[in-house]
Amino acid sequence: MLPKPVESASQTTVSPAEALPWDAPERRPEEALHIDVDGFEGPLDLLLHLARHQRVDLARISILALAEQYLDFIDQARKVRLELAADYLVMAAWLAFLKSRLLLPKPAKDDGPSGEELAAQLAFRLKRLEAMREAAARLVNRNRLGRDVFARGAPEEIEAERGSKFQASLYDLLIAYASQRQRLAVTTVTIASRAVWSLADARAILTRMVGTIEEWTALDQFLVRYLSRPEERASAMASAFAASLELVREGHLDIRQAEPFAPIYLRRGPKAGAQPNG
Amino acid sequence: MADIVPLKPGQKGTSTGLDAEIDEAARIAEALIFASAEPVDEALIVRKLPQGINVRVVMDRLMHHYADRGVNLVRVGDAWAFRTAADLAFLIRDDKTEIRKLSRAGLEVLAIIAYHQPVTRAEIEEIRGVATSKGTLDVLLESGWVRMRGRRRSPGRPVTYGTTNGFLDHFGLAELGDLPGVEELKGAGLLSGRVPANFSFPMPGEGEELAEDEDPITQMDLEELGLLAPRGEEN
């Protein structure tokens, strides 16, 4: 079966710098490369785009060549260390599976679909999507009411078809119900969204800061800028501590604590000069 | 006047009996439909016509009468409407004329709903290969072109979507069978969820080599395609 895309499908990747709430560090040149999947509506759309670029009729397309092109594309993206939305990677994994099915002899006692069946399924989906694209284009170019053809400008009221004098659509009704129920649900149960520091966030910030400090310095002081908001405090402390342990293990950081619950001190570790693998 | 209905000599203006009745019925239908900006249900027209009159005969006569005029009679599902002739659009259009713009995704979803209805959201997503982003179906429902039709009798009883008469009216379709290319698409099995039995595509082996008119995709191409920003460029 083909992978089912996940909800955030059309989301494009942001570069790591943009993901962090503080000042962007200087970008290395290759980080400036970014994959513009903005214009694509998911992996199938990208595949269709690549297929068209084979400059042949979709009916004559080589699924294997297409799979390889897609995998190449993903490889290149990885080489420049770019993140891709998950469903692009899921598609890549599926295409790799398809490729192996097409190239390797089918193992005995395997009731899964054959490579040919899988390839046919993908070709069918591409063709169907393209057909819908064309249908949409033909539809939008028809003579449209209000642009190409016009209704009576000064209608006179005729007797209504139905006895009811009231008018409402199902859409109106559902909108009213959904928003009313939601409004009430939100006022009774208030779940404030919490600012949470991820381990990666904490690690990135610590990495940038420890390089500059020679002397033992309390962890709180590293974080003083970020601890002003009480709701972030616990999360920031916890993540920063966990991240600091990781950095100690890698030798970027030394850490010291006199006794339980005493302040935690940090300083530059022996390998602090090396570029941490963040 | 380009009157399509052939008149026998001596009949003109003196039509009697059934013919006169149909003419009178046509006046009533004409007045009803002309008065309304929205399509008028055929059922309402039938109720307003004298008993025993075949509404289709009446509508045929009216449609012929208006075929070459500046205003045409068009069928919209089970309803009828007068609309200006499309070739005169440039004379009538003014600066205020504005129609709803749909995003690319919105248009695609609309087409899928039109051609595949009744269709569930999961089926739409399967066809597009991507989750429907928030707001897409919402906008279509709000536009009045798409409606929830009912629920599929399958696990989870998902809601099915379809188009409305407003959709037919807006895109100038008398019925769904008039959707452009619908017969060909059906014939090719492209409106079904399953790979049709006769579906053919090249087998691997022949496909491994690039065709004569094909080039391998290179890094350059990806940049060219706008998939990768050119190397070394800021931002």
Added chain:
Amino acid sequence: MADIVPLKPGQKGTSTGLDAEIDEAARIAEALIFASAEPVDEALIVRKLPQGINVRVVMDRLMHHYADRGVNLVRVGDAWAFRTAADLAFLIRDDKTEIRKLSRAGLEVLAIIAYHQPVTRAEIEEIRGVATSKGTLDVLLESGWVRMRGRRRSPGRPVTYGTTNGFLDHFGLAELGDLPGVEELKGAGLLSGRVPANFSFPMPGEGEELAEDEDPITQMDLEELGLLAPRGEEN
């Protein structure tokens, strides 16, 4: 067909030269006047017609064409408009009863009755969190979409409300079970994703039968509710 313009033999459908030009001009004028919200100034029509066409000849021809039809072309000062033929005016509403839109509160209460039926007024108020004015329920009963179903077997024997077949008909639902659930509304973008995990819609009970704790409404009840004048009383 009551075609007024006399056609010379052999001329029909093959009008050429000036005659064809006038026909084409008549199409333009016809479409312009049809699509306009206001009577159209003759000066505007002149501007839209091909150069050198005598507007009076065109309008005369159009007026003749429509003279015996269900719709007539009339002069309003220096402007032109289409009007329903006077003898067919009975088709047009003169009482100007407007189609009423349901208020927001009305829609909410209607939706709650649809999803939660059988439901009492107190329960509706609990769901909405505000008191429901009597007028709102009255309007819904008047719309024919809501009915009193019965009385709850609980203290005070409150009236239970439900929807009618007219409701299903108007909203294009085959059955109450076709009303979409939470997941469907989320998917369609009508409900935001940020609702509590235990947030759910009730599955509407199937229409006609009374629930176990419901009694039918009797003649006595109707009198008590003030919907029927008590028996035997004058007036």
